[in-house]
Amino acid sequence: MQNEYLARSRKQPSRREREKARQRQDMLEAALSLFSEKGYHNVTMHEIASKAEFAIGTLYKFFKNKEDLYKALILEKTDAFHAAIAEAIEEYDDELDRLRNYLKVKGEIFRAHVPVIRLYFSEKYGEGFNLMAELNEQIRQRHEEFLKILAGVFESGMRKNRFRKIAPPHTLAVALNGISTVFLFRRLEEPGDQTLPEDPDAILDILLKGLAE
């Protein structure tokens, strides 16, 4: 009996716990859509509570203040974002396939989750970058971890002589990540730009083929 209970309380969340988690998600979703649309400072806690259909007091039961809510949101979304992309890389064995799938999945996520993406970059480059130091440190760490995974792909490709050693693997990881982000962002902001590459391979080609005659 007690085992059962313990087990339940540890692994299978109780109905109450599941309910709580659901409410928390509702709040975070409301906050996400509002923050993404109007920016952190232009969203009030009342708006979030009201959009999530909770009382303001209830919102404060879940998050001790606005910053806390924002941090939780950013961190959870960032984690999911990085996890999905890291997974995409590990799905294949061949290095080129790994890069291709990374670009493909990253592109899909960008298109499907614009609000999260907006918020993520708004946090990374926006006005909060200097304040909320811990948050930035945590995001930075996750980003570095991801870059290591991506660098690993280049490294193993080089070891197998599939890639030329035009730059350190880590540098190439930064470069590919940067290029792809820039292209994806551009598609968001300049949907009319017809010269942008259609598919991930085209992006990859820029890195792979080299420009020099």
Place this chain on the structure above:
Amino acid sequence: MQNEYLARSRKQPSRREREKARQRQDMLEAALSLFSEKGYHNVTMHEIASKAEFAIGTLYKFFKNKEDLYKALILEKTDAFHAAIAEAIEEYDDELDRLRNYLKVKGEIFRAHVPVIRLYFSEKYGEGFNLMAELNEQIRQRHEEFLKILAGVFESGMRKNRFRKIAPPHTLAVALNGISTVFLFRRLEEPGDQTLPEDPDAILDILLKGLAE
């Protein structure tokens, strides 16, 4: 003699005008350093006035409100930034030299004007991107104009068969601009990263040489 004087009095602003311009610059500099450090919403007009050593009322004599001050700041700095980089490209004739100089000057500006850079990207990706619509449109236009100049370099390089046609010139402009920004930003934020390329040529190599064996 009189001609000289008249000429001077027409072109060179009067003492009063010069004084005004100086004050305006002081205010913008104070605002720049504060906005760059703490972000638009975390800076008060009193702080700016006090940092610039003016009374609050004087600040409002120069800028009709906070947004107006911010827009003036962003626009003037953005213009100077783009102008300096465009000029760097046009300084040379050879396409490779042009790209190299672009990267060199951009890097210098990044290192010498960190606050402006912070502010620029904070505006481009931060929470203001959706509000202050006109401002964003104006920045976008300047950016597009600059991209055209950069694309022109790739295009002429291709015409002369100095560059391979691995992608449309405009796409390459986006790519090179993106990669270089990413590297420069990374130097700001991860000064300890030893693997980052030291010089512009290394960045260029990534694009030029191609990764594929």
Place this chain on the structure above:
Amino acid sequence: MQNEYLARSRKQPSRREREKARQRQDMLEAALSLFSEKGYHNVTMHEIASKAEFAIGTLYKFFKNKEDLYKALILEKTDAFHAAIAEAIEEYDDELDRLRNYLKVKGEIFRAHVPVIRLYFSEKYGEGFNLMAELNEQIRQRHEEFLKILAGVFESGMRKNRFRKIAPPHTLAVALNGISTVFLFRRLEEPGDQTLPEDPDAILDILLKGLAE
């Protein structure tokens, strides 16, 4: 039993609602006494809140801004004022009784509600007359409606040949209303003036008897 309860719950406001209404009244009373004493522009929202013993934020929960509070105050008081006077007229059947009671009640209200009266005329003739256009229009309408009622008394008195037709009924309404207001105001402002008529009948006599020998 249940019917009774339901009925009560529908018609009689809940405790919360009554509490709200009470607070609102407290705020309006505080505002009335301050506006009446010092005028709209010389009263701050903080003063009102503090006199009503609420926090400034609470005041703004009830009235969306200072103008809104002022309008609500003027309109509600004006309505009560006009309603009380109109009622006084309709209390009697005889035309002379109606006029007498109108003057009597108007006088009582003037003496008992000096602040409202001050505010009412301050609004009607003071500096707000040109700004706050809707408010003035609404007050004007209520005044016109009241004048029609008063004119009706003169008209019916003329039909019954109780009054001579020395002027159109509406003109007489304006005249009587004007004279009585002037006298009442004078009692407020020149309490020492011994020649002013003591009772309503004396005022009425001026209109009724005629000056010409």
Place this chain on the structure above:
Amino acid sequence: MQNEYLARSRKQPSRREREKARQRQDMLEAALSLFSEKGYHNVTMHEIASKAEFAIGTLYKFFKNKEDLYKALILEKTDAFHAAIAEAIEEYDDELDRLRNYLKVKGEIFRAHVPVIRLYFSEKYGEGFNLMAELNEQIRQRHEEFLKILAGVFESGMRKNRFRKIAPPHTLAVALNGISTVFLFRRLEEPGDQTLPEDPDAILDILLKGLAE
């Protein structure tokens, strides 16, 4: 010599003095039109200076502060207003002619000098009535003096048995002044009201003839 000088300085103002007086008038006229249109609190000293085409500092050379300017304006206009009306009364000998001319001239002034009238009543009933105590006292005194003149007309009319003694002369003065003001104001604010008496005699008739059959 000295006599001459004294005489000149007292009676014939020097060119400088005349110039000064002219400037002062320009400032007061600018202030009048602005105050009358927007009310005391909604007009800035800069507006007045700029409308009068003077520097703000010059305005302050003539009036030590905003209140001072306002008081001077009100007082000078009030004096002129009362003087003109008092003069109108004294122009005739016959009591009825005196009243008729009073009403005629008062009406002309109302129509020709709407801004002054607005300002006068805005001061008398508006929000300033309680503050600016001296100003109100001075206006009150002038008004009382005028009422005495008007009361004198009724008194002499009664002595000659031309008027019935339906009320003390002073009371009748208040009444006639009140009625006429009310009618004139109504013409300003309700220009469409067709029932209002066209000429002074009609107004007078209301007082003279009596309503009682």
Place this chain on the structure above:
DNA sequence: GATGAATGAGTTTTCATTCAT
């Protein structure tokens, strides 16, 4: 003597957060 740039006290309003019910 005229000017108008500079000043800063004072006002309205918002919104994160608390806590009694």
Place this chain on the structure above:
DNA sequence: GATGAATGAAAACTCATTCAT
């Protein structure tokens, strides 16, 4: 445990007034 009324600190902005040139 949820609620939402109440709080008040803090921010943008205005404008009467001064005084150096």
